[in-house]
Amino acid sequence: MNEQLTVDITGMTCASCSTRIEKVLNKMDGVEATVNLAMENASVQYDKEKIKPDDIFNKINDLGYGVRNEKMDLDVFGMTCAACSTRIEKVLNKMDGMVSANVNLATESASVEFNSAVLSVDQIIARIQNLGYDAKEKGQREAKAQQKEEEINAKKRKLFISILLSLPLLYSMIGHAPWDTGLPMPHLLMNPWFQLLMATPVQFWIGGQFYVGAYKSLKNKSANMDVLVALGTSAAYFYSLAEALKTVGNPDYMPHLYFETSAVLITLILVGKLFEALAKGRTTEAISKLLSLQAKEATVIRDGAEIKIPIEDVKVNDTILVKPGEKIPVDGKVLSGQSAVDEAMITGESIPVEKSAGDSMIGATINKNGTLTMTATKVGKDTALAGIIKVVEDAQGSKAPIQRVADQISGIFVPIVVAIAIVTFLVWYFLITPGDFASSLETAIAVLVIACPCALGLATPTSIMVGTGKGAENGILFKGGEHLEATHKINAIVLDKTGTITKGKPSVTDMEIFGDEAKVLKYLVSAEKSSEHPLAEAIVEYGSSKNVEVLPVDEFSAIPGHGIKAVIQGEKVLIGTRKLMSQTGVVFDRYEDQLEKLETEGKTAMMIAIENKVNGIVAVADTVKETAKTAIEELKSMGIEVYMLTGDNKRTARAIASQVGVDNVIAEVLPEEKANHVKELQIKGMKVAMVGDGINDAPALALADIGIAIGTGTDVAIEAADVTILGGELTLIPKAISLSKKTMQNIRQNLFWALAYNSAGIPIAAMGLLAPWVAGAAMAFSSLSVVTNSLRLKRIKL
Numbered sequence: 001m002n003e004q005l006t007v008d009i010t011g012m013t014c015a016s017c018s019t020r021i022e023k024v025l026n027k028m029d030g031v032e033a034t035v036n037l038a039m040e041n042a043s044v045q046y047d048k049e050k051i052k053p054d055d056i057f058n059k060i061n062d063l064g065y066g067v068r069n070e071k072m073d074l075d076v077f078g079m080t081c082a083a084c085s086t087r088i089e090k091v092l093n094k095m096d097g098m099v100s101a102n103v104n105l106a107t108e109s110a111s112v113e114f115n116s117a118v119l120s121v122d123q124i125i126a127r128i129q130n131l132g133y134d135a136k137e138k139g140q141r142e143a144k145a146q147q148k149e150e151e152i153n154a155k156k157r158k159l160f161i162s163i164l165l166s167l168p169l170l171y172s173m174i175g176h177a178p179w180d181t182g183l184p185m186p187h188l189l190m191n192p193w194f195q196l197l198m199a200t201p202v203q204f205w206i207g208g209q210f211y212v213g214a215y216k217s218l219k220n221k222s223a224n225m226d227v228l229v230a231l232g233t234s235a236a237y238f239y240s241l242a243e244a245l246k247t248v249g250n251p252d253y254m255p256h257l258y259f260e261t262s263a264v265l266i267t268l269i270l271v272g273k274l275f276e277a278l279a280k281g282r283t284t285e286a287i288s289k290l291l292s293l294q295a296k297e298a299t300v301i302r303d304g305a306e307i308k309i310p311i312e313d314v315k316v317n318d319t320i321l322v323k324p325g326e327k328i329p330v331d332g333k334v335l336s337g338q339s340a341v342d343e344a345m346i347t348g349e350s351i352p353v354e355k356s357a358g359d360s361m362i363g364a365t366i367n368k369n370g371t372l373t374m375t376a377t378k379v380g381k382d383t384a385l386a387g388i389i390k391v392v393e394d395a396q397g398s399k400a401p402i403q404r405v406a407d408q409i410s411g412i413f414v415p416i417v418v419a420i421a422i423v424t425f426l427v428w429y430f431l432i433t434p435g436d437f438a439s440s441l442e443t444a445i446a447v448l449v450i451a452c453p454c455a456l457g458l459a460t461p462t463s464i465m466v467g468t469g470k471g472a473e474n475g476i477l478f479k480g481g482e483h484l485e486a487t488h489k490i491n492a493i494v495l496d497k498t499g500t501i502t503k504g505k506p507s508v509t510d511m512e513i514f515g516d517e518a519k520v521l522k523y524l525v526s527a528e529k530s531s532e533h534p535l536a537e538a539i540v541e542y543g544s545s546k547n548v549e550v551l552p553v554d555e556f557s558a559i560p561g562h563g564i565k566a567v568i569q570g571e572k573v574l575i576g577t578r579k580l581m582s583q584t585g586v587v588f589d590r591y592e593d594q595l596e597k598l599e600t601e602g603k604t605a606m607m608i609a610i611e612n613k614v615n616g617i618v619a620v621a622d623t624v625k626e627t628a629k630t631a632i633e634e635l636k637s638m639g640i641e642v643y644m645l646t647g648d649n650k651r652t653a654r655a656i657a658s659q660v661g662v663d664n665v666i667a668e669v670l671p672e673e674k675a676n677h678v679k680e681l682q683i684k685g686m687k688v689a690m691v692g693d694g695i696n697d698a699p700a701l702a703l704a705d706i707g708i709a710i711g712t713g714t715d716v717a718i719e720a721a722d723v724t725i726l727g728g729e730l731t732l733i734p735k736a737i738s739l740s741k742k743t744m745q746n747i748r749q750n751l752f753w754a755l756a757y758n759s760a761g762i763p764i765a766a767m768g769l770l771a772p773w774v775a776g777a778a779m780a781f782s783s784l785s786v787v788t789n790s791l792r793l794k795r796i797k798l
């Protein structure tokens with residue numbers, strides 16, 4: 001019993017859970033455990049020789065409970081190419097207690113999920129440092145931005161010196177030209193010692209980073225781009241040095257100098273890296289744009305006085321004053337005043353929304369004309385805007401499945417390339433130009449350099465970053481790269497009716513009451529007051545506009561998909577569908593014509609029965625969203641089958657469907673069956689996107705290949721979905737699909753460009769047709785062209 005750990009357990013509901021877990025754990029050989037239900041954890045002592053922590057977690061999982069893991073983002077410094085990120089990722093994933101580690105070269109960060117009982121952040125950082133890189137917990141954004149800027153400035157300074165030193169060498173290269181260029185060639189430039197003087201600082205001071213990187217990489221038994229660069233440039237440098245030394249005491253010796261090869265190569269790679277860094281900075285602009293929406297200050301009323309405080313200091317329940325033209329600082333509720341608020345930046349709704357006491361407000365939206373006082377309900381990282389930023393950041397840091405291809409290729413690339421370079425050298429040295437060490441070496445160097453797979457590591461993540469950012473700017477939030485990838489395969493789309501196709505704000509259109517009108521109306525409104533259904537809200541609203549008295553309700557129950565049951569003043573009240581009525585034996589045959597008439601008009605007709613006798617018919621109608629028809633037409637023209645799924649009756653559903661052009665209607669679906677219909681389409685081989693807003697849509701959203709939540713819908717739906725469309729404009733759905741298609745196309749182009757340089761370049765270089773510095777330029781610009789191509793996504797029209 002030499003180890004002790006505390007495991008946080010999720011999913012325990014009662015003492016029988018905890019005792020069961022305790023019992024099972026204690027049965028394991030070498031384990032002594034006590035499970036604490038209140039703390040939701042287990043203290044475990046275990047024998048290290050017999051048991052691994054993972055065994056304990058697996059046991060808990062097997063029992064159907066979860067082990068809570070910690071998730072964290074780290075900034076990782078010092079990665080130069082995909083081989084570095086792949087390597088770190090591999091090592092981190094092997095750590096005990098690591099659930100998953102995702103290292104992203106483009107964002108220079110790692111997302112780790114780990115079991116804090118076994119592993120600490122410090123241990124993870126130490127492991128990364130041990131590999132020769134550095135890492136720290138993601139800190140203040142400003143600090144990071146500042147650091148980035150300093151890094152870029154340092155890069156610029158070094159590059160400037162590097163160019164100054166390399167230019168004379170580049171010029172001297174003209175001396176190598178096989179033809180007479182006619183340009184003057186000063187003697188000094190051809191002097192080996194002068195060349196050595198220029199090349200040495202470039203090789204070791206400016207190019208030192210490649211040696212450091214190569215050393216770290218080799219120490220970990222892997223090879224990255226630094227290895228290739230260090231190998232290639234050193235070969236050129238030291239060969240030239242040896243040649244220069246031969247002139248000592250032998251003034252007639254004509255040395256073969258290749259100093260320019262190493263110096264110009266290093267300079268060009270640095271040029272590429274600088275451009276790459278600048279371009280990479282632009283891939284995260286979407287985040288900075290979102291951040292800039294945030295208000296900086298808020299005017300709060302404390303002890304009766306108005307004071308301006310920084311936004312970070314605003315607390316929940318603070319009373320805030322918002323003057324015309326100001327930003328609403330945090331999420332909250334209006335206390336007093338009246339004004340129109342522009343919410344376009346968050347909801348996409350272009351028309352300002354009228355606000356008065358009791359209405360909710362979203363931080364970062366703009367107050368137009370009146371002065372409002374509000375109370376803060378959500379501040380800091382809990383606000384809607386902070387939530388949006390978090391989703392976008394997480395998505396940008398996540399991986400798309402297609403990247404696995406790139407990771408695999410870059411993992412094996414470097415050793416293969418080194419082998420090809422050696423073979424190239426041997427073939428040239430022994431067969432093609434026997435004994436000509438210099439040109440054989442140069443050819444081999446060119447092969448090494450052209451083959452560097454640095455662009456490959458950038459191909460996917462930069463596209464994903466720009467794509468998710470572009471989505472966010474348009475009000476489409478992808479939760480991760482995998483969803484951005486999966487969306488392009490969609491060929492069937494299932495739309496929920498209420499709140500998705502329609503506005504979700506129904507109102508009463510017809511009311512027909514048989515018998516004691518005042519009583520029935522009272523019963524109807526009173527019973528619906530207990531229901532949270534949108535239909536109920538419409539009826540309650542109707543009631544309050546007619547000043548209907550509300551009676552106390554006993555024994556209320558909602559029957560999902562059917563209606564409600566209640567007892568009022570001792571009388572049994574039923575409100576809802578035909579099914580509800582016939583199940584309880586209420587006869588309604590004589591009202592059938594009336595019901596059908598309302599339904600064909602697209603209205604939802606409900607009956608109210610008191611003491612098993614129908615006493616009235618209420619019809620409620622919801623308006624279809626203005627853009628729904630256009631959106632559905634667009635989806636159809638993309639070759640996607642569009643379905644409407646609703647709990648409402650067939651006739652109403654069809655009437656609404658024909659208004660918006662949906663041909664496939666699945667009606668009278670019970671809330672718990674929605675997911676089954678999605679499953680059925682999937683079994684038919686369709687890739688299904690489900691669009692919904694309600695709690696009852698959540699299982700279907702989760703099951704669908706892509707769940708799309710309407711941003712104005714419930715949190716449960718948004719939580720379950722993979723994509724959220726802010727504001728709920730359906731036209732964003734075809735846009736999301738086309739963004740996904742274009743991003744995937746962009747990634748394929750990137751992968752092509754990243755590999756084309758290498759695959760076309762290697763044979764050309766091996767034939768001796770590519771000077772090493774040209775290969776260097778090609779490498780530098782393959783990275784640049786990939787990042788630039790990704791940035792093109794910013795400008796596409798959706």
Ligand SMILES: Nc1ncnc2c1ncn2[C@@H]1O[C@H](COP(=O)(O)OP(=O)(O)OP(=O)(O)O)[C@@H](O)[C@H]1O
Pocket residue numbers: 496497498499528531532533535536560561562563564575576577604605606645646647648649669670671694
């Ligand atoms: N509170 C209620 N009062 C009266 N009738 C109700 C109530 N709740 C549900 N119903 C009846 O049950 C039917 C099905 O309800 P359900 O919530 O499954 O679907 P819906 O909201 O009509 O449509 P959608 O599935 O598109 O959201 C409603 O059309 C209505 O006739």
Ligand SMILES: [Cu+]
Pocket residue numbers: 081225452453454455779
């Ligand atoms: Cu490279």
Ligand SMILES: [Mg+2]
Pocket residue numbers: 498647694
């Ligand atoms: Mg509904």
